[in-house]
Amino acid sequence: LHDFGTLGTIQGVESEGDLPIKNWTLGSWEEGAYKISGQMLAETIQTGHHACHACTIRCGKEAKVTVGPYKGAIGHAPEYETGAAFGSLILNDNLEIIAACNDLCNRYGMDTIEAGSTIAMAIEAYENGLLTKRDTEGIELKWGIKEELLEILKKMANNKVGIGRLLAQGVKRAADEIGGIAPEFAIQSKGQAFAMHDPRAYTTMVADYATCNRGGCHLECLGYFSEGGAYSAKCVDFTKPSEPHGYENKGEYAVRLMNFMTVFNSLGLCKFIMLGQITPEMASQWINAATGWNLTGKDVELAGDRLFNIKRMYNNRLGLSRKDDVLPQRMLLHDRQTGAAAGSLPYYSRIMKDLYDYRKWNAEGIITEEKKKELGLDTL
Amino acid sequence: LHDFGTLGTIQGVESEGDLPIKNWTLGSWEEGAYKISGQMLAETIQTGHHACHACTIRCGKEAKVTVGPYKGAIGHAPEYETGAAFGSLILNDNLEIIAACNDLCNRYGMDTIEAGSTIAMAIEAYENGLLTKRDTEGIELKWGIKEELLEILKKMANNKVGIGRLLAQGVKRAADEIGGIAPEFAIQSKGQAFAMHDPRAYTTMVADYATCNRGGCHLECLGYFSEGGAYSAKCVDFTKPSEPHGYENKGEYAVRLMNFMTVFNSLGLCKFIMLGQITPEMASQWINAATGWNLTGKDVELAGDRLFNIKRMYNNRLGLSRKDDVLPQRMLLHDRQTGAAAGSLPYYSRIMKDLYDYRKWNAEGIITEEKKKELGLDTL
Structure with a gap:
């Protein structure tokens, strides 16, 4: 935990079949988990540690964002839950994008688990023809999307209209509004997205x-x-x-x-x-x-x-x-x-x-x- | 089947744990099943048989209604499903009332399974304080009700207002409208009450x-x-x-x-x-x-x-x-x-x-x- 933060557990979690992959449909993603791991973070964009007062564990990590609108900014690095929600859940194996998503959510005050889960649901809805490119304002909502995640998060944060308004409701309400079989893809209970x-x-x-x-x-x-x-x-x-x-x-x-x-x-x-x-x-x-x-x-x-x-x-x-x-x-x-x-x-x-x-x-x-x-x- | 109709199976069904009792909460009701059985029917109010064209089974029975507004009328006697829906499901062990309910439903064109299931749900809702005497227009909705069943069925058939309008929607919609935990008591799938x-x-x-x-x-x-x-x-x-x-x-x-x-x-x-x-x-x-x-x-x-x-x-x-x-x-x-x-x-x-x-x-x-x-x- 000190060396790699909670994201350092992601390969172990994957090996136990406990990691949600492709919106909870797949059972393994070994290479992906390696690419977005805390170990990889430590070798690449990590800039330091942070910790609660007087803590000897210091599980918090800092990272320099290298993509997106906050390029160059230093902020909290993704934890395990965030790494899974913006990573394995949508088959995005780009750690820098995950770090940028984390940073955006922190700045906007959005929950990373709910946000990632809602996007994963929307990808399946798109795949099943329940959302079209017109609904998504031109975004190709596909497994493995990267920069598009940042675009969607910004739309969700400014949630007045369109796809942003739709997804800002969270995974359950958004799926209910999409209708048809979309609730199949909303992995939640009592309206809250499952943890990873x-x-x-x-x-x-x-x-x-x-x-x-x-x-x-x-x-x-x-x-x-x-x-x-x-x-x-x-x-x-x-x-x-x-x-x-x-x-x-x-x-x-x-x-x-x-x-x-x-x-x-x-x-x-x-x-x-x-x-x-x-x-x-x-x-x-x-x-x-x-x-x-x-x-x-x-x-x-x-x-x-x-x-x-x-x-x-x-x-x-x-x-x-x-x-x-x-x-x-x-x-x-x-x-x-x-x-x-x-x-x-x-x-x-x-x-x-x-x-x-x-x-x-x-x-x-x-x-x-x-x-x-x-x-x-x-x-x- | 020829001697006692499908209602003749009710004691056997009870002995197998297959009979729904008190809105599917109890596992046995031996004495009650005996009282509302086809065998009992044959000994009491049964007046004859009826059958589809050229059938040698002749599972249909006729009975003389002895209570309610159609007292004296001869009509189809209750089958197994009706016997369970207006009998064991609501702990009513009065065969004549069941026969009268059956006759009313036949005349009104109402499904006996859905009607009995809806009333059983309403009884549990009443028991749990989700319906009051004011909602039921003065009817004490309790397990084992008898004449009250006929009163409710008539209200359901003339479903313009009050408890009649509420229950005439069937078990799912009525439970949804009652709200709270009432859907717990609605035993249905895809909006249709379970068979018995x-x-x-x-x-x-x-x-x-x-x-x-x-x-x-x-x-x-x-x-x-x-x-x-x-x-x-x-x-x-x-x-x-x-x-x-x-x-x-x-x-x-x-x-x-x-x-x-x-x-x-x-x-x-x-x-x-x-x-x-x-x-x-x-x-x-x-x-x-x-x-x-x-x-x-x-x-x-x-x-x-x-x-x-x-x-x-x-x-x-x-x-x-x-x-x-x-x-x-x-x-x-x-x-x-x-x-x-x-x-x-x-x-x-x-x-x-x-x-x-x-x-x-x-x-x-x-x-x-x-x-x-x-x-x-x-x-x-």
Whole structure:
């Protein structure tokens, strides 16, 4: 992480079948992943490091943009998620373009995951004749586009008319507006584009993307992180077997990780310290040191459970329920033919039922009164 | 079938876990099924038989209505689907009320499956506070309602205002209009209420309900019929093992049955002659005898494949694709605790992928050019 940043993981992620390639349809892209890797970044356009206050990891990298309107500018270099969203997802193997896209998104205040996912969807819609050159204002929306990405991002940022207005809505709304089979190409849940980790590679992410309170988020659960071997589930007292592409015990596994992450996110803690195999007990000691409280590890897990479920109750009140805990069909039915997760099609029913039971949610995905009492939330 | 009509199967269907009970949430209802059975009908209000021209089966029954506005009238007695839709689905164990509902629907020209399913959905919506007594114009919408069913059906038939207008839209649209979690209770696909056979009991029906061209239809595929033992899949040359609650070979199994049924439906043939283990070869001989053609059994299967896929292409043109080949979450995540199919949660991904591959549909559920050529449909 210090040497190559999170983008330094992209070749490893590719080799595990976890990297989204060509809008989640392909299973391997070895050469491409090498070309856009953090290792390549370090050898080419990287100009330095940056870090949060007092951090010894210093995962942040800086790069000099060499193409596009901000040529010559020095800014944050792409992280893993951005490298995948503007790289493998659209088969663009040009690292400098990715760096320029990242810089543009940072300046415009746009999310790189959502932006890249929306463009990938639009490419498939174009390929299927649902968008024409007239709709795209002359842009050939094809796999592997490079400079065109910068043009589209600028149009999205100034989203008053045309293709810019269309795509600035994000992947779900844009696909719905395009209509026809375009929603097939919108890889999202609850309106948020998936992070760049594949639930067919690490099936804990099925439970995560389907039930995360804000949609296709990878920060509410480190399932991909844990199943990939970087964090031991034993830290959260989870000791049942969990085969990466399987379904046994996945629901419970995901819940343990989600509950702990909910506390981590609330405290603003960095996910990478998890590599030090952090337990809820350790987190409780930090909280106690800062506050003078007297929490245990169990208290921390309970707090996470409460936090997660309060958000769920909020969503429930807005009308969300089990019917919204769904994944795009591509995640369930498209068995990529190559890569380490080739052929994996998640057993959605079992994974989700396991999660519902462990969460003590009822059949409609609503928290049971029993569970509310257990969490002291029965007055809400 | 001659003695008790199709309603005579309801106890057997219940014992197999195939009967929808309390809007598809329960797994057994032994006493209720007995009370509304064809056997009970024969002992009570049945007045005679009726039959299609020259039929020796004579599965139709007549009954004297003893309640409601048409008291005393003699009409068609409820068939199995109607008995389930106005009986087990809403926990109404009163056979006379079911007969009266059937009679009302016949006179009004309303589909009994869709009407019963819509009322069952509305009961759950009422139970969950999504409909109030004010919405229902004073009707207590509860499980086991009886006379109230007749009142609601009349309002639905005169569908200008209020609860009648709401429910007359059918289960999907009514649930969408009610909003909130009401779509959880709408057991349908592509806008059509499921027939009264449970895809958790006979998982071939997963493939059927998800891909049938007109939605949750049981006449496009006799999966429940075949897996229940009444028709041998060997008749359509299907010899691979298929465990009722399993997923292996289900896609192919469903396709074989669907293709043959598509021909049957086009010819207007009765499904019950299938009990005589009718093969495509036999059907080809009937067609040849009537037309002077010279078809083989293989030709008949090919005709079915063509017919099914032409309808699919029509649907595709209207924007339907894989994203529409879905089942309600209840079918995937609700593992009924009792009955012969208790605990069964279909492996949707595998069943569907198997079907897509066997159909030679692409990943978006569109017929491949290769398959179109094979069927001689490449000019369409």
